[in-house]
Amino acid sequence: MSYLPDFSVLLKSGSRVVREGAEYVIEDRLVGVVTAPSGQIVGCDPLTDAREVLPFIVTVPPGRYELRAWVASIHQGISGTDIRTVALQLVVSAQPTMRWELAVTEGQDLADLGPDGFFGYPVDAGVGTLADLVAVRALADWDFDRLDDVYIPPQVPAAPAPIDAITDEATEANVITVSSGWGDGVYPTFVGRAADGHVTAFVTDFMVIPESAAKV
Numbered sequence: 001m002s003y004l005p006d007f008s009v010l011l012k013s014g015s016r017v018v019r020e021g022a023e024y025v026i027e028d029r030l031v032g033v034v035t036a037p038s039g040q041i042v043g044c045d046p047l048t049d050a051r052e053v054l055p056f057i058v059t060v061p062p063g064r065y066e067l068r069a070w071v072a073s074i075h076q077g078i079s080g081t082d083i084r085t086v087a088l089q090l091v092v093s094a095q096p097t098m099r100w101e102l103a104v105t106e107g108q109d110l111a112d113l114g115p116d117g118f119f120g121y122p123v124d125a126g127v128g129t130l131a132d133l134v135a136v137r138a139l140a141d142w143d144f145d146r147l148d149d150v151y152i153p154p155q156v157p158a159a160p161a162p163i164d165a166i167t168d169e170a171t172e173a174n175v176i177t178v179s180s181g182w183g184d185g186v187y188p189t190f191v192g193r194a195a196d197g198h199v200t201a202f203v204t205d206f207m208v209i210p211e212s213a214a215k216v
Contacts, residue, residue: 002102003118005205010087019210022076031069031162036132037062037171043189043204046175047125050140054105055133058191060199066091069160069178072208085160085179086208090130093200097192118188127177130202135173151177181206
């Protein structure tokens with residue numbers, strides 16, 4: 001079976017877990033509304049991979065969808081408190097999520113994965129997004145100076161550090177970036193489905209909370 005996080009912890013405001021002397025307290029924050037003119041959803045680091053990234057095979061109806069960041073306040077003895085983005089959730093439906101599946105792009109086959117394996121998108125600039133393909137492709141045409149002015153602040157604020165900008169004026173499609181967990185890496189995205197099979201959400205797991213963490 002491929003990797004699957006514990007969403008009962010990851011997506012529950014106020015949940016607490018402990019691992020190796022560290023306590024993780026989870027809260028959710030609305031970081032904006034994603035305009036999705038095509039309904040083709042992309043998970044990526046848009047500052048480094050906007051031109052090449054492929055959309056997920058699962059699509060949603062064109063529309064506007066809340067984007068929520070799930071952050072952890074991490075308490076570890078005298079080291080103080082650190083705040084990290086643990087997950088990014090594109091909310092598609094208010095229906096309860098009954099099952100989760102790994103989000104894949106064209107050419108990715110779950111049968112190729114070993115135990116606890118996953119497909120994910122690479123992060124090289126410390127940020128991630130869930131956005132419409134139209135918005136991400138438009139961002140790929142920005143020159144570095146414009147990208148720098150809009151998406152690279154002189155001093156990065158505390159997680160989730162959202163930055164929201166319209167990248168395609170014709171459709172008003174936008175890209176909202178958030179800080180990605182501990183930084184660079186490869187992170188999986190999952191599709192939630194309701195009992196009737198309809199999509200409820202896309203969630204990127206930034207893999208901050210150790211899988212074996214114990215609930216408190």
